[in-house]
Amino acid sequence: MPRSAQSGQGADAALYERSGAAAYGVSTDQFVDILDEILRKYLPKEPSLKSTHTAPDQSMERRASFCNGLRLEELALARACAAGNERAWQDFISRYRQKLHNMALRITRDAAHAAELADSLFADLYGVNARDGRRNSKLVSYTGRGSLEGWLRTVMAQEFINRYRKQKRTVSLEEQTEEGVQFAAAVPEPACAADPRLEAATDEALAELSPEDRFTLASYYLDGRTLAEIAHELGLHESSVSRRLDRLSIGLRKRILAGLRMQGMSHAQAAEALETDVRDMRLNLRSRLMQDSDAKTFPENKVQAQDAGDGSAD
Amino acid sequence: MTEVPKIVYDRLRAAPPERATLGQTVRESVHPDADLLTAFAERALSAAERDGVLQHLALCRDCREVIALAHSDASAAAAPTTAGTESVRAPVPAKSRWSWLSSPKLAWPSLGWAALAAGVALAASVLLLHPGKLKQATLSSANRRVAPSALPAGPQTTSAPGVSSPGLLSPTASAPTTSLSANQFSVPPNAASVKTRAMQTKPELGPSKKIKAVPPLAVQPGMMLADNRKASIPGHNRAAVPSPAASAFRSEEPGSRNVTQNVEVAGAAVGVAVAPSPENTLMAQNTAPAIEKAKPPLPETAVPETTVNESQKTAGVAASPEVRLYGRDVMSAGKRAPSSSQPSAPNVAWTITAGVLQRSQDSGQSWQNALRADHPLLCYATRGAEIWAGGQAGTLFRSADNGLTWVRVQPSIKSQTLTSDITHVDILGPMDIVLSINNDESWSSKDGGKTWAKK
Numbered sequence: 001m002p003r004s005a006q007s008g009q010g011a012d013a014a015l016y017e018r019s020g021a022a023a024y025g026v027s028t029d030q031f032v033d034i035l036d037e038i039l040r041k042y043l044p045k046e047p048s049l050k051s052t053h054t055a056p057d058q059s060m061e062r063r064a065s066f067c068n069g070l071r072l073e074e075l076a077l078a079r080a081c082a083a084g085n086e087r088a089w090q091d092f093i094s095r096y097r098q099k100l101h102n103m104a105l106r107i108t109r110d111a112a113h114a115a116e117l118a119d120s121l122f123a124d125l126y127g128v129n130a131r132d133g134r135r136n137s138k139l140v141s142y143t144g145r146g147s148l149e150g151w152l153r154t155v156m157a158q159e160f161i162n163r164y165r166k167q168k169r170t171v172s173l174e175e176q177t178e179e180g181v182q183f184a185a186a187v188p189e190p191a192c193a194a195d196p197r198l199e200a201a202t203d204e205a206l207a208e209l210s211p212e213d214r215f216t217l218a219s220y221y222l223d224g225r226t227l228a229e230i231a232h233e234l235g236l237h238e239s240s241v242s243r244r245l246d247r248l249s250i251g252l253r254k255r256i257l258a259g260l261r262m263q264g265m266s267h268a269q270a271a272e273a274l275e276t277d278v279r280d281m282r283l284n285l286r287s288r289l290m291q292d293s294d295a296k297t298f299p300e301n302k303v304q305a306q307d308a309g310d311g312s313a314d
Numbered sequence: 315m316t317e318v319p320k321i322v323y324d325r326l327r328a329a330p331p332e333r334a335t336l337g338q339t340v341r342e343s344v345h346p347d348a349d350l351l352t353a354f355a356e357r358a359l360s361a362a363e364r365d366g367v368l369q370h371l372a373l374c375r376d377c378r379e380v381i382a383l384a385h386s387d388a389s390a391a392a393a394p395t396t397a398g399t400e401s402v403r404a405p406v407p408a409k410s411r412w413s414w415l416s417s418p419k420l421a422w423p424s425l426g427w428a429a430l431a432a433g434v435a436l437a438a439s440v441l442l443l444h445p446g447k448l449k450q451a452t453l454s455s456a457n458r459r460v461a462p463s464a465l466p467a468g469p470q471t472t473s474a475p476g477v478s479s480p481g482l483l484s485p486t487a488s489a490p491t492t493s494l495s496a497n498q499f500s501v502p503p504n505a506a507s508v509k510t511r512a513m514q515t516k517p518e519l520g521p522s523k524k525i526k527a528v529p530p531l532a533v534q535p536g537m538m539l540a541d542n543r544k545a546s547i548p549g550h551n552r553a554a555v556p557s558p559a560a561s562a563f564r565s566e567e568p569g570s571r572n573v574t575q576n577v578e579v580a581g582a583a584v585g586v587a588v589a590p591s592p593e594n595t596l597m598a599q600n601t602a603p604a605i606e607k608a609k610p611p612l613p614e615t616a617v618p619e620t621t622v623n624e625s626q627k628t629a630g631v632a633a634s635p636e637v638r639l640y641g642r643d644v645m646s647a648g649k650r651a652p653s654s655s656q657p658s659a660p661n662v663a664w665t666i667t668a669g670v671l672q673r674s675q676d677s678g679q680s681w682q683n684a685l686r687a688d689h690p691l692l693c694y695a696t697r698g699a700e701i702w703a704g705g706q707a708g709t710l711f712r713s714a715d716n717g718l719t720w721v722r723v724q725p726s727i728k729s730q731t732l733t734s735d736i737t738h739v740d741i742l743g744p745m746d747i748v749l750s751i752n753n754d755e756s757w758s759s760k761d762g763g764k765t766w767a768k769k
Contacts, residue, residue, distance in 0.1 A: 069358065093680070093681060094679065094680055097678070097681065098678050098679065101678075103384075107383050107384070119665065119666075119667070122667055122668075123667065123668050126667060126668040127668075141347070141348070141349075142348075142349065143349045144349075145349045145350065145352065145353040145358055145359075146349060146351075146352030146353040146354075146355070146356045146358055147352065147356060150352040150355060150356050150384070150385065151348055151349060151352045153352070153384035153385065154348040154351045154352045154355070154380060154381075154384045154385070155348045156384065157379070157380040157381075157383040157384035158348060158380050160383065161376055161379055161380060161383070198321050199321065199324075199325060202319075202321045202322055202324075202325045203325050205322075206322070206325055206326065210365075211365045211366075211368035211369040211371075211372055212365075212368050214326075214368075214369075214372035214373075215368045215371050215372040215378075217318070217322075217326060217372075218326055218371075218372050218373075218375075218378065219378060221318065221322075221323055221326060222323075222326055222327060222375065223375065223378055223379070223382070225382060229382060229386050232385075232386060233355065233381055233382070233385070233386065235357055248318070249317060249318045249322075252318055252319070252322050253318075253319060256319065256321070256322070274319050274321070
């Protein structure tokens, strides 16, 4: 047998043992299959562990380090649950059932929906398909790249957004009007179009930004996240984010001006094109920012309250 | 504040759909899967993958929101015990998730709440002096949610104040402010966690409680204690019996002199930092009933549930917005307070998971299957030791011993058996059961399930 395949097997065994999959009734082969599947997903160009082709040692190393970076124990637990292993379910429930509720509370900030969300996700995870009794668990898609708890949170947040946010979005307009919210420019921008040259220059400037910069801008200006939140998401210090935003806003202005001038505007014209907007912007930005960016939350509340309204004395 | 030219803002929003090649693992126009997003948030991605995800996130509001919802407080959430952390983090950001606090919705209330509270105070004082009316009010609003008697300690369905039912109703009747101020943080999470375990039960003392609880509340938080003394309604000197905790320590001691003590006791028992604020105050008024219903004879601390504590810490001490939010919904939560966990065993909780009725004897730490029927169960209701569970295809079971043994009930009307799904069960009284059916019918029985009538 080629050496690489041998060492591959040795690596498999080590991974298998670390995962503790045996305790959940998962065999080595099954586990390796799972790893293969994950590898194929994330490192599509890499041969699988089981491949009999001679694999260069380097890529063996990469595979090994990739696998080592996975959450093997959680992966084993999740996949064992997906397969219906009782012991796995006991462990899962004891570790995560209550967490699901807590997560739901944090996400929905609403006791009524939290219970529904948590229970419904749990049902999805449990995955019993009533019809043919076969298990169809969501856990089968967990790949161990992040923690299981984090994954559960993410899935729950996705579910929440699908379920409640979408609902909210359709009513947000009326709701907000009723509540007297200053709708400012949260509404689709009127087509009093900006100068197309301005648009083009801006698009170009934005396109040149790094993904992280764009993400920072979008988070801050579109979503209204705080510096602290953005810093947390990016793993940066709050002051770094603040500096970055400053740098970006100055840099963008410069770039746009340069772009406009390249399109034939004089400096004065370019500056004017931008200046006018900035003044408007200040107005809009402030009102937008003061009007909580999470204004959407409360129309949602209202909707929820109405939903729960049968019993609510509100 | 940093500003960008408006045009930048416009173009950010009008960003084109995500472009091609966002990285190996993220295919064009597809959201990164939960694993990638999680790994991103936990910084477990390679640089290239991270860039790819960021590229998508820069253009996709939904995914950004997922990240923010799921992972923004990761550090705080991971250590639910650090309640202080949460409360510190939350209010700090000017424009945070909690920024909705400053939303217009809360702007109007300052005036509105005062007016509302005043009005309710008036109504409440009237109602309190006329228990009969209150009961009616209870039932009428109850009808919407059903199961008035799915209350803890069944017999005490009377919502009249002054009923000396163990720690349950009396505290709420009289106890408003002190309990509220003390409990404002404990209340919501308790109610919430309690509710999550018994979603299906739908008690509805909620509305009535609210009315009762409100009167002394029409004040500033700082004034609460003092007010309680003044505001104790004549002939209603139970004003001193605030929280379940307090009531456990000395139940039903009248007299405002006990107010402070009770509050302290309650405060200590609860062990949660109280940060008074108008929202919390008002919140509390709505939630107190719920919590008190949920945990009558037990001091809050004595309730061992890690569930309660955890959610207390994670959800409770968090900034006022959360508390406030609970107010509205704990109202409904309050109505759903699990009567089940009360009289028989304080730590018993119920839930339905994947069609199976499960029971926990240890407040949710571990669950055992209590009833598995040939069709998935969809709902349950408890009243004392009595439990009804309904499900698909007319499945209906009843237990009189808190779920140890079960008897099948076949609702039928004129020898036509029920075959549709039972989506809701309500126990209105000892023999009074109402089933909601998924075809919009409502079946009720007055004799404990022997005979039925359709509405």
